[in-house]
Amino acid sequence: MEKAIGNIFIDFWDVLKQTFIKWNEIDPFRQSAIVAFYAIFSLPALLFIIIFVAGYFWGEDAIEGKISEEIAGMIGSEAANIIEVMVAGAAEQEDSQLMFYIGLAIVLFTSTTVFYHLQKSLNRVWGIEAQPEKAWLKYLIDRVFSFGMVLSIGFLMLISLVVTSLLTAFGNWLQEYVPDVLMVIFHILNILISLAVITTLFALMFKVLPDAKIKWKSVWIGSFVTAILFEIGKYALSLYFGETDPASAYGGAGAIVLILLWVSYVCLILFFGAEFTLQYAKKFGHGVKLKEGAKWVGIQKE
Template identity: 50%
Template sequence: MNSRLANNHLNNAMNLNNIKTFFKLLKRTGKKWMARGPFREGPIIAYYAIFALPGLLVVSISIAGYIFGNEVVTGELHAQISDAIGESTADSVQALLRRSLETEDSTWASILGFATILIGATTVFAQLQQSFNNIWEVEADKQKTGVWPFIKTRLFSFGLILSIGFLLLVFLLLSSLLSAFGNWIQQYFSESILILVKILNICISLGVITLLFALLLKVLPDAKIRWRAVWIGAFMTALLFVLGETALGFYFGTADPGSGYGPASSVVLILLWTSYSAMIVFFGAEFTRVYSDYHYGKREPSDHAQEKKSISTDN
């Protein structure tokens, strides 16, 4: 009895210590995040993303469209954008995608178009890599730089684009199965069971977003990061991203910040959404760095990188 009581006290103490550690890391993350100027880095990513977005979406939709068809995928994308930014912006993006997907050009025009898409879509990941390197305080080693690191970055970026398309495919497949399951059980059970289906759908969305952020946090930085830190950071980022997108959707729906820009309102809203989302991602990446430093010690640059001067915010 005394042994069981002692174990309970020990478990409670460990849980309390873990909670204190979490808030300590969260406080340190906030200080480092603010010290790096997220309100400067976010708009930079948004600027590159506005040019990369069409190419990124076209490639992702083309991959998922092989199974579900382009109309189904663009329809699902329209619903997601409508919830996040607004229906008018979703209509504009959908019209742009339909024109891009339905355009029939010559072979040379298609090659040129694909090259343009590739350059635009990979550039935003290259810029994101630079921002992540600033967070991890690493940089390319000038003695080891050359053509290969540039090509490697672009290949990794294109691989991430393909991964996004695959994750979109998985998300649509699981959502379709869950929707069919919900329609089936609705015939035999009360409508209250649909709450469980909606919760499962949220969990699937969170899981897919976590996988996406895990890829970004592991592949893009020029630093050697342990997978445990990556998964914890990715889940934290995904959770913040989902909560942040809910808040942004409410803000865009009530304040309508793009109303004063007329025909350019859709572009302005996309820029604002991308900028705010990037700041959320940077906070999650910063948390990954803080968690990794706390549990595993000093960071280690990758083979072709070196350390930069660190920002001291440990108080």
């Protein structure tokens, strides 16, 4: 039994080492910067759709408040205010019906851009190149999947908000009748719910976006590891941004710089998690198959 457990830890350590080697080879800082660049343009439309979808069931003000609270906690209130202004700009309706539909098309297109380019980066991380016979059809399908990711985020945020709100309300009522130690349990439950939502989001990214077929077992393990790293990184970044002001030298553009930095850091973690998922699947024999029209290239070809 002890030997079996020891072998598991050895195999897990081997996966981590191989993950770091391969992750370092794909130039993760450059890939993260690319996604962060497109995220700036996609963010207003992306958040607008998320607020619209989740807000339909829970109320747009509640969803917008939740998002602002999360952003302010991670990168500061100034950046949160800038994002609110950007989202408000994306939500403005045109008087003309024609301009309304044009604006809607632009919102739908820009909201999926960051996931479209995230797919390209994930393909590079996994050493995959898509060469479909009908490139235009592949492009449209990728955009549809990207929009599906946007909707998924909206529904995941809705579920998270509903469950945490119910737990908070129940906890406030229960606080009058139970010891404080039980309230710690509710706090832990909130953390676990957040971790479950993030894990599910990463799982959807790893399963849907790359041009490869990977088993759910590998996806869930890799997504859980990525979610833990994300929560640790989020906490570390909130402390860092709280103690220092890395964007102070950029004046009025400082909030935008903070957003770029935060997205870049998150992408570094995401790409490490994606590489871990691939190496885990290879190590434990779960296998990764290519989708139609894709091939192995670069560092993962071996």
